[in-house]
Amino acid sequence: MNGIVDFSGLFFTAVLYTIALSVMSIIGGTVLGVTLGFIYAKRVEEPIWFKPARVVINIYIRIFRSIPPLVLMFLLYFGVSAAISVSIGLTSAVVISLSLFIGAYQVENIRAGIESVPRGQGEAASALGLGIISRMWHVEARPTFAVAMPSMVGQWVVTVKDTSLASGIGVVEATTIALTVRQATGETWLVFLVLGVTYFLINRGVALIGKIIEQKISRSSSEVTEVVASA
Amino acid sequence: MSEANKTPVVSLKGVIKKYGSVVAVNGVDLDVYESQTVAIIGPSGSGKSTVIRTINGLETHDAGQIIVNGVELDGSKRSVHKVRTQVGMVFQHFNLFPYLTVLDNITLAPRRTHGVSKHEAETYALELLAKVGLAGFETRFPSELSGGQQQRVAIARALATRPNVLLFDEPTSALDPEVVQDVLGVMKDLAKEGVTMIVVTHELTFAAQVADNIVFMDAGHVVEQGKGNALLRNPQHERTVRFLSSLNSATFE
Numbered sequence A: 001m002n003g004i005v006d007f008s009g010l011f012f013t014a015v016l017y018t019i020a021l022s023v024m025s026i027i028g029g030t031v032l033g034v035t036l037g038f039i040y041a042k043r044v045e046e047p048i049w050f051k052p053a054r055v056v057i058n059i060y061i062r063i064f065r066s067i068p069p070l071v072l073m074f075l076l077y078f079g080v081s082a083a084i085s086v087s088i089g090l091t092s093a094v095v096i097s098l099s100l101f102i103g104a105y106q107v108e109n110i111r112a113g114i115e116s117v118p119r120g121q122g123e124a125a126s127a128l129g130l131g132i133i134s135r136m137w138h139v140e141a142r143p144t145f146a147v148a149m150p151s152m153v154g155q156w157v158v159t160v161k162d163t164s165l166a167s168g169i170g171v172v173e174a175t176t177i178a179l180t181v182r183q184a185t186g187e188t189w190l191v192f193l194v195l196g197v198t199y200f201l202i203n204r205g206v207a208l209i210g211k212i213i214e215q216k217i218s219r220s221s222s223e224v225t226e227v228v229a230s231a
Numbered sequence B: 001m002s003e004a005n006k007t008p009v010v011s012l013k014g015v016i017k018k019y020g021s022v023v024a025v026n027g028v029d030l031d032v033y034e035s036q037t038v039a040i041i042g043p044s045g046s047g048k049s050t051v052i053r054t055i056n057g058l059e060t061h062d063a064g065q066i067i068v069n070g071v072e073l074d075g076s077k078r079s080v081h082k083v084r085t086q087v088g089m090v091f092q093h094f095n096l097f098p099y100l101t102v103l104d105n106i107t108l109a110p111r112r113t114h115g116v117s118k119h120e121a122e123t124y125a126l127e128l129l130a131k132v133g134l135a136g137f138e139t140r141f142p143s144e145l146s147g148g149q150q151q152r153v154a155i156a157r158a159l160a161t162r163p164n165v166l167l168f169d170e171p172t173s174a175l176d177p178e179v180v181q182d183v184l185g186v187m188k189d190l191a192k193e194g195v196t197m198i199v200v201t202h203e204l205t206f207a208a209q210v211a212d213n214i215v216f217m218d219a220g221h222v223v224e225q226g227k228g229n230a231l232l233r234n235p236q237h238e239r240t241v242r243f244l245s246s247l248n249s250a251t252f253e
Helices: A002-006 A008-040 A052-063 A070-085 A089-113 A119-127 A131-167 A174-187 A186-219 B048-055 B079-084 B102-113 B118-131 B147-159 B177-192 B202-211 B238-249
Strands: B008-019 B024-033 B038-040 B061-069 B086-092 B166-170 B194-200 B211-217 B220-226
Touching: A002 A008, A008 A052, A008 A089, A008 A131, A008 A174, A008 A186, A052 A186, A070 A089, A070 A131, A089 A131, A119 A131, A119 B086, A131 A186, A131 B102, A131 B202, A186 B166, B008 B048, B024 B048, B024 B211, B024 B220, B038 B048, B038 B202, B048 B166, B048 B194, B061 B118, B086 B147, B102 B118, B102 B147, B118 B147, B147 B177, B177 B194, B177 B202, B211 B238, B220 B238
Parallel strands: B038 B194, B038 B211, B086 B166, B166 B194
Antiparallel strands: B008 B024, B008 B061, B211 B220
């Protein structure tokens, strides 16, 4: 058992790296997904260029929801440098792959959120002469995220889990170290148990952050606890 | 309530609107002059809501001419936008923005579309709230208000951009009977002040009391229109007579 404890420092560093990869990929994927999602949602009135943009976004979604993230990492890390002389760093390959992968799902989450905003509000915004940006920010944003957040947080958890795939391209993160420790000490059960608990704890943290954000968003809309009976 | 100006503020000529093969509006002519209140009545499916929605471009007409404040709706986004900055609309289902306070609902468009400063917009908003009988409600959220209150906020919101014309699409149809009069009261005050209003409504008493012109529509056509009470007291067309009598038999006297 002593052998394992010797590796704890190494493991801890690797866990930090896993968290770093997760955070970068979550941010990348969410920013991408939210930006594209707001364009992808169908509205009665929209800028002209939204329509062709939607075609492009649709292609992006279909491609990146159909390829396993590990394969994306292979493509970016090994494939790109084999094809052209530019090589993408390990961290970049992982973060870009996961961002593109998660982004494709976040687009749909956002789209569902926006399309759940009642049509009448869009009409009121139009009748008031509000432009698309005002409409997105003031009318659509809050209800969209209130609806989309649970699914978005789900995707964040997936992102954290998928960082373990990076071990497949040689990235030294938590899973990689776990495998190394198992190799070195032969303690299979304990090593994988600790690894599992580690991911569990990280994702509990993610879920907690998600919950806090959700509460902040819905805070001001439902302060009513009683029904107003009369005018 | 006079037809002082020769040029109508809102003018529809031969307006047609189709949904696929269904012709919702089938050649409608309508002129509304400054300070007039025009009521459009008719059975469901008569096209009256569609007509009013073509005036601010929520529906794009397929044929005919629509001119609002001298601007013709020619299918361009610019013309639609220009009209919308001068025309306000009140909807049957209020359509307030639930995540904004009453005050923010009212000040949003003036600040974002008309470049009004926050202070100026809020001052005017409070004035309008007092005018519709809702002073003190500015920090509430729409979900905390009754239907009648929400609709009055909606009226204040429409007035906040200082429009020339106000469109009302069945403003009281979704309200409980006891609060209908509150909203109609506000509308009557606006009419007295000389606001140009086009109101699609089922409230014949209101139309009789307030409207300068009552337009009866059926199956996409304007069947007849009459100044003030004339149409209600003395309908000329058989369809008008049928419609009015069907409403009479449904009153709760």
